Amino acid sequence: MQIDDVTSYERSIAKYLRQDRLPHIWCAGCGIGPVLNCFLRAIDSAELNPDLVSVVSGIGCSGRVAGYVKLDSFHTTHGRAIPFATGLKLANPQLKTVVFSGDGDLVAIGGNHLIHAARRNIDMTVICINNFTYGMTGGQVGPTAPLDVRTATTPYGNFEPPFNLPWLLHASGASYIARWTVLHLHQLELTIVEALRRPGFSFIEVISPCPAIYGRMNKEPEGLDSLRNYIKRSVIKHGAGPRETAIDHKGPIVVGKFLDIDQPTLQDHLIGVAAKAKKPVKK
Amino acid sequence: MPDNGCLTGEFFMNGDNACAEGAISAGCRFFAGYPITPATEIAERMSRRLPVVGGTYIQMEDEIASMAAILGASWAGVKAMTSTSGPGFSLMMENIGLGIMLETPCVVVNIQRAGPSTGLPTLIGQQDIMQARWGSHGSYEIIALSPDSPQQMFDLTIKAFNLSEKYRLPVLIMSDEVVGHMSEKVVMPEIRTEDLFYREMPQKGAAGYLPYKTNGSLVPPMAIAGQGHHFHVTGLTHDERGYPVMTSRAQDQLITRLVDKIRLNADDIIMCNDYMMEGAEIVVVAYGITARIAQFAVKQAREQGIKAGCLQLVTLWPFAERRIGQLASQVKAFVVPEINRGQIVYEVERCACGRARTLLVPHSGGEVHKPAIISAAIRECHADR
Numbered sequence A: 001m002q003i004d005d006v007t008s009y010e011r012s013i014a015k016y017l018r019q020d021r022l023p024h025i026w027c028a029g030c031g032i033g034p035v036l037n038c039f040l041r042a043i044d045s046a047e048l049n050p051d052l053v054s055v056v057s058g059i060g061c062s063g064r065v066a067g068y069v070k071l072d073s074f075h076t077t078h079g080r081a082i083p084f085a086t087g088l089k090l091a092n093p094q095l096k097t098v099v100f101s102g103d104g105d106l107v108a109i110g111g112n113h114l115i116h117a118a119r120r121n122i123d124m125t126v127i128c129i130n131n132f133t134y135g136m137t138g139g140q141v142g143p144t145a146p147l148d149v150r151t152a153t154t155p156y157g158n159f160e161p162p163f164n165l166p167w168l169l170h171a172s173g174a175s176y177i178a179r180w181t182v183l184h185l186h187q188l189e190l191t192i193v194e195a196l197r198r199p200g201f202s203f204i205e206v207i208s209p210c211p212a213i214y215g216r217m218n219k220e221p222e223g224l225d226s227l228r229n230y231i232k233r234s235v236i237k238h239g240a241g242p243r244e245t246a247i248d249h250k251g252p253i254v255v256g257k258f259l260d261i262d263q264p265t266l267q268d269h270l271i272g273v274a275a276k277a278k279k280p281v282k283k
Numbered sequence B: 001m002p003d004n005g006c007l008t009g010e011f012f013m014n015g016d017n018a019c020a021e022g023a024i025s026a027g028c029r030f031f032a033g034y035p036i037t038p039a040t041e042i043a044e045r046m047s048r049r050l051p052v053v054g055g056t057y058i059q060m061e062d063e064i065a066s067m068a069a070i071l072g073a074s075w076a077g078v079k080a081m082t083s084t085s086g087p088g089f090s091l092m093m094e095n096i097g098l099g100i101m102l103e104t105p106c107v108v109v110n111i112q113r114a115g116p117s118t119g120l121p122t123l124i125g126q127q128d129i130m131q132a133r134w135g136s137h138g139s140y141e142i143i144a145l146s147p148d149s150p151q152q153m154f155d156l157t158i159k160a161f162n163l164s165e166k167y168r169l170p171v172l173i174m175s176d177e178v179v180g181h182m183s184e185k186v187v188m189p190e191i192r193t194e195d196l197f198y199r200e201m202p203q204k205g206a207a208g209y210l211p212y213k214t215n216g217s218l219v220p221p222m223a224i225a226g227q228g229h230h231f232h233v234t235g236l237t238h239d240e241r242g243y244p245v246m247t248s249r250a251q252d253q254l255i256t257r258l259v260d261k262i263r264l265n266a267d268d269i270i271m272c273n274d275y276m277m278e279g280a281e282i283v284v285v286a287y288g289i290t291a292r293i294a295q296f297a298v299k300q301a302r303e304q305g306i307k308a309g310c311l312q313l314v315t316l317w318p319f320a321e322r323r324i325g326q327l328a329s330q331v332k333a334f335v336v337p338e339i340n341r342g343q344i345v346y347e348v349e350r351c352a353c354g355r356a357r358t359l360l361v362p363h364s365g366g367e368v369h370k371p372a373i374i375s376a377a378i379r380e381c382h383a384d385r
């Protein structure tokens, strides 16, 4: 796709957008919109059958993505997008299941489901908008918020160390792990395409501004301020080891594709189970 | 066994296993669960049986995930079930609400044990009856059935699937430890396609499909993922398109329909079982295993010349309010034994509305009532002037 060919570009994603739901709810300068745009372009370039793509979200600003995609889409409960998507996928293995949600949704309340889905290596792509906060509820601290940052519930600075998500996912058994910021939309699109096309559990973390709340409290009141910050701090390092990917409030933000391995998926194992089960039933 | 893998014939098995077989016969092909006494046998049997009939069993990381997973499976078009007991039932509540809001057919089995909290993990309770009714937040109606035997575990599991598919909501099977663990004869007939209900669906790829547009019936046709409808559903208050609408008007329209689809069909949903009810002056209202003990006490009372009868509530929710209301003006008293300190009794009292005495026979759990205690309550009411 040519960036200068605006018409064809718009056309390529317009068909995947619920245009009757626009304008969307996100604040000006929010990073979620650009990531959605990127995701839709990736759906198009991955040449998937859109009838077979299901998008599942939890609750949060990021969780509203499911409501704007013109695909089978489910806006579920806070933290439970992954187990909902697990049921969808297992009941119809033909489906391509994508979970699109926020750091609070996926890693705090839904953290247990995240690590177990990775462990199972179920065919699923999880896109995590990491804005270091609970945007929807007014910018409280979350499990990815760096130490010392200000949030609505850490007026004296965050006193809990954050998760290093690539490490968490690596240790849990994911097959594919990448991280970009909303500055890296081209790389992000290619990464999403790659993730959508591969089997197994893929996890893509996108560092994304929440200017309205988190940014305002941390000297990045405009989306652009965060982008400038990402320009300064981001370092592309494919294959970076889990220990290198921690994010603090001023050091480097390591981005890139960290893991891409082939291993048997849950579906592979289930096919084995079905074969073994074809014995007469014991009454 | 017919080629479809469903068991038929006579078996001696426990209620938990009979429930699993009922599910298989009903066409359930997805089970997600988490082990808990006294419901574990259902999961174990499903793990063995589902792969044989082309279904999928998965043990999730907790009951929250199990409940979410069966909703997902149902939206992929597969009949789905989970089973649990008190602590797990508590964890399922939020997503039972999602099931109600998205209008998702599925079956949740609660093999009740005595609580609160960990309580008596291996022993009976009938203490989650109000939780079944009101446990998830918000205003809604639910369907809950109460089996009294392994045979009913089989039969009512099929019934539960049919009701869930017909009315598009999670249907609860509120069984208990004694029924789950007792072994009795279970007759499994051949279940024909016409015995089973499957949700009404829109034409594959039909243009202009709106997920929550009803065609007069209160229950909208349900699309499933992967059929080209590109539909959206949300736990937010929504309109016919499935789109969020944050107004009290949209809320009223939606909630009224969700409530009405059950209330206005109560006669189709409610099942009661009359035992020696001819001319009864004292009616024991009971459910689950307690109904069988109540029937024993009623028979003894009749032998002593007391006009007692037993009304067994097979459907707990929606409550048989019309029936109780009618009886209230004919009978002297209702005796309500239940293995809790008073739950269904308040419904009976509400419907009796002062026209007949209502006497609770409570039990804190851990065992079933002794028939003599129910008999004493019957005699007490009989002696009333």
Ligand SMILES: Cc1ncc(C[n+]2csc(CCOP(=O)(O)OP(=O)(O)O)c2C)c(N)n1
Pocket (backbone or CB within 6 Å): A059, A060, A061, A062, A063, A078, A101, A102, A103, A104, A105, A106, A129, A131, A133, A134, A135, A136, A137, A142
């Ligand atoms: C069970 C439950 N607890 C709390 C909430 C309130 N809540 C809504 S969104 C949210 C946090 C969302 O954070 P995140 O996933 O990071 O999304 P963001 O808004 O930052 O995109 C919370 C706590 C809820 N909806 N459900």
Ligand code: SF4
Pocket (backbone or CB within 6 Å): A025, A026, A027, A029, A030, A031, A032, A061, A062, A131, A135, A136, A209, A210, A211, A212, A213, A214
């Ligand atoms: S509150 Fe933050 S995350 Fe939510 S839409 Fe506004 S900028 Fe985006």
Ligand SMILES: [Mg+2]
Pocket (backbone or CB within 6 Å): A060, A102, A103, A104, A129, A130, A131, A132, A133, A134, A135, A142
């Ligand atoms: Mg967030």
